[in-house]
Amino acid sequence: MTENHGPRVPLVPDNAPFDEEQRAWLNGFLAGVLGLTASEPKPGAPPAAAGARREEPAAGLESGETVGKQALELRLLSALARLDCGQCGYSCLGYAQALASRSEQDTTLCVPGGPGTRETLDALLAETAPAGSPAAGLARAGRPVRALAEAPLSLRNPQREAGSPDGAAAGAASERWHAQRLRVKSQRRLTLADAGSEIREVVLDLSESSLSYRAGDSLAIFPHNDPDLVRALLRALGARGQELVTTAQGVCEVWRCLLENVDITDVSPTASQDLKSQEGTSLNSVVEFSLVRDSRDNIFEPSSGSRNSLEFMFAGLGGDTQFYKVIAESAWFVPLPVFNLVWAVRGLFGMAEGWGGQEVPIFERFFLGGATTLRGQRTRSVAPKDAQGEIIGGDKELLFNTELLIPIVARFRLALFFDAGNAYGFGTDFDPTNLRYGAGVGVRFFSPLGPMRLDLGYNLDKQPGEKQFQVNFTVGAPF
Numbered sequence: 001m002t003e004n005h006g007p008r009v010p011l012v013p014d015n016a017p018f019d020e021e022q023r024a025w026l027n028g029f030l031a032g033v034l035g036l037t038a039s040e041p042k043p044g045a046p047p048a049a050a051g052a053r054r055e056e057p058a059a060g061l062e063s064g065e066t067v068g069k070q071a072l073e074l075r076l077l078s079a080l081a082r083l084d085c086g087q088c089g090y091s092c093l094g095y096a097q098a099l100a101s102r103s104e105q106d107t108t109l110c111v112p113g114g115p116g117t118r119e120t121l122d123a124l125l126a127e128t129a130p131a132g133s134p135a136a137g138l139a140r141a142g143r144p145v146r147a148l149a150e151a152p153l154s155l156r157n158p159q160r161e162a163g164s165p166d167g168a169a170a171g172a173a174s175e176r177w178h179a180q181r182l183r184v185k186s187q188r189r190l191t192l193a194d195a196g197s198e199i200r201e202v203v204l205d206l207s208e209s210s211l212s213y214r215a216g217d218s219l220a221i222f223p224h225n226d227p228d229l230v231r232a233l234l235r236a237l238g239a240r241g242q243e244l245v246t247t248a249q250g251v252c253e254v255w256r257c258l259l260e261n262v263d264i265t266d267v268s269p270t271a272s273q274d275l276k277s278q279e280g281t282s283l284n285s286v287v288e289f290s291l292v293r294d295s296r297d298n299i300f301e302p303s304s305g306s307r308n309s310l311e312f313m314f315a316g317l318g319g320d321t322q323f324y325k326v327i328a329e330s331a332w333f334v335p336l337p338v339f340n341l342v343w344a345v346r347g348l349f350g351m352a353e354g355w356g357g358q359e360v361p362i363f364e365r366f367f368l369g370g371a372t373t374l375r376g377q378r379t380r381s382v383a384p385k386d387a388q389g390e391i392i393g394g395d396k397e398l399l400f401n402t403e404l405l406i407p408i409v410a411r412f413r414l415a416l417f418f419d420a421g422n423a424y425g426f427g428t429d430f431d432p433t434n435l436r437y438g439a440g441v442g443v444r445f446f447s448p449l450g451p452m453r454l455d456l457g458y459n460l461d462k463q464p465g466e467k468q469f470q471v472n473f474t475v476g477a478p479f
Contacts (some may be wrong), residue, residue, distance in 0.1 A: 021423035029074065029265035052372075072128055073100040099125060141220035180209045230258045244475060285319030288312070300477065301413075302333040303342045303405075315364075316356065322360045323360045325352040331479045333353040342405040346479040348421075350397045353422020365393025366423040368436070372479065373399055374419045378470060383423040393425030396430050401479055405444065415442040417455070417478075437461050438470075451477055 012026045013017065077096040087096050088109035098104035099121065107121040185203040206213060244253060289312045296305035308330045316322035331346040352360045368378030383393045399421035406414040406452070419438045424430040442455035455478075457470040 005282055029078075042365045072124065075123060075124055076100055079113070079124065080110050081117065085112060087111045180211060182206065182209060182211075202337050202453050216243050234258070285317055286313050286315045287317060288314075296333060301446050302334055302344075302477075303340075304335050306330065306332045317319040320362070321361050322356040322358040323352055324353045325360075325362060325364065326350065329479075340407050344401075344403040344405060344479070346399075346401045348397070348399040352395045360393075362393055365395060365425075366397035367391070367393050368397060368399060368421050368423050371453075371455065371474040373401075374421055374436055374438050375417065375440055375442075375455050375472055375478075376419065376459040376470055377457070377466065379437065381466070382421070382436050386426075392426055394428065395425035397421065397423045398432060398435070403478070404477075411446045413444040415444055415453070415455070416440075417442060417457075419457075441474075450475055453478070 012023050012030070014023075017021065018026065031089075038200055053474035073093075073096045076099050077093060080092045080096065082092045085090050090098060090104075090109075090112070095104065095109065099107065102416065107118045109126070110117045110121075114263050184204045185205045187200050187202045190199045190201055197302070229315070290309060292307070292309040294307045296302040296303075296307055311325075311327045313325040313328075315324070327348070327350040329346070329348045334343045334345075335341075336343055350366055352364060352366070354360045366383065367380035368382040374382055379393065383391050386392050399419075401417065401419050403415050403417040406416070417440055420435045424434050425436075428434075437460035438457050439460055440455055440457040442453055445452045452475050455472040455473065459466055459468055459470065462468055
């Protein structure tokens with residue numbers, strides 16, 4: 001029996017430093033890149049003699065059309081990034097074969113290759129498009145060739161048969177551009193801590209979504225923090241969420257920074273047990289109720305009226321935390337009869353308690369200090385500390401603020417302020433007479449982007465390790 005190895009296109013010289021298997025592979029690869037078949041001579045080779053015997057095609061290659069298709073597959077494969085990343089839903093070879101057979105029309109799926117790969121794929125497919133096809137017509141007209149498929153782009157492998165058991169689940173819900181919110185069940189690091197790169201195994205829970213997944217599928221993931229945790233952190237910071245902060249990615253609003261750019265991890269091994277217990281991820285399921293009465297004449301630059309609120313939060317209906325919290329706040333703005341002065345005053349009391357044998361988690365505790373509480377102290381620096389001197393927050397807070405607002409010119413006001421307050425609990429007994437004090441001067445500017453303010457706070461009862469002055473620049477009113 002004669003063994004047939006298919007057409008041989010001798011592009012690699014016989015004296016090249018390769019063995020027979022390597023030389024055969026290189027010959028086939030280069031033939032695919034150059035679009036050569038067995039019937040095409042090697043560039044520069046003399047023409048075949050008249051009557052020379054033509055080498056027979058390999059078994060299974062029934063026609064020159066099949067040979068051309070395989071050559072096209074290799075040429076398409078050479079245009080891809082060849083990383084087998086799976087983002088297109090195929091292996092690189094499978095994607096090339098699907099394009100060559102016209103079962104896949106989208107040439108934009110090779111994400112690592114980018115626009116350059118798409119343009120090359122379009123050109124290769126246009127060269128071999130059947131006469132009269134839309135791609136061939138576009139190529140003759142000199143217009144860019146783009147995929148004309150009308151089928152939705154599914155997160156499932158496009159090579160699956162339409163009659164597969166999960167075929168009916170494709171639908172719009174599994175289209176690759178229709179993002180769905182998934183929960184992370186677990187994650188673990190696979191690389192060593194001192195490795196140059198970090199690789200993690202992440203397990204996603206698809207049970208609450210309409211997505212289906214099989215080996216070879218690709219999912220694009222946009223990781224965000226738990227929005228409930230972000231709201232809890234904003235409350236702990238005393239922030240409204242619109243304040244601007246600077247991150248490695250640039251300037252953004254603090255709520256977006258906490259949602260997308262912050263992680264609670266890498267707690268120091270010397271930290272207290274209370275802080276270590278907060279490392280990692282926890283599900284904080286909170287039900288909130290609030291009553292608010294607002295009679296201010298202007299929410300951004302008030303000169304009269306008041307804002308009174310009572311907020312109640314309960315955690316424990318699912319999730320990993322069990323606590324409740326109550327915050328009462330009252331702010332008043334009184335116009336004075338001289339020079340359009342405005343006197344503003346605010347009082348706030350908050351308390352939180354754990355239940356079911358749990359303590360209040362650290363991200364739900366009270367911390368004072370900063371632009372909206374005690375302006376003479378650093379942000380979140382006034383709160384109970386543990387035995388190691390780490391600030392761990394309190395389960396009660398008491399705060400008083402007062403300001404005298406003096407108009408200067410249009411849109412500008414000068415502010416003279418005085419603050420008093422403290423956080424209690426976890427070793428610090430509640431005592432309304434045990435307060436921290438600060439005073440200072442500030443400038444208020446009502447810009448087209450909203451109210452902006454610059455405050456210089458003076459620490460009236462400076463303690464070891466604290467600064468005497470504190471500068472606060474932020475967006476929004478202090479209360």
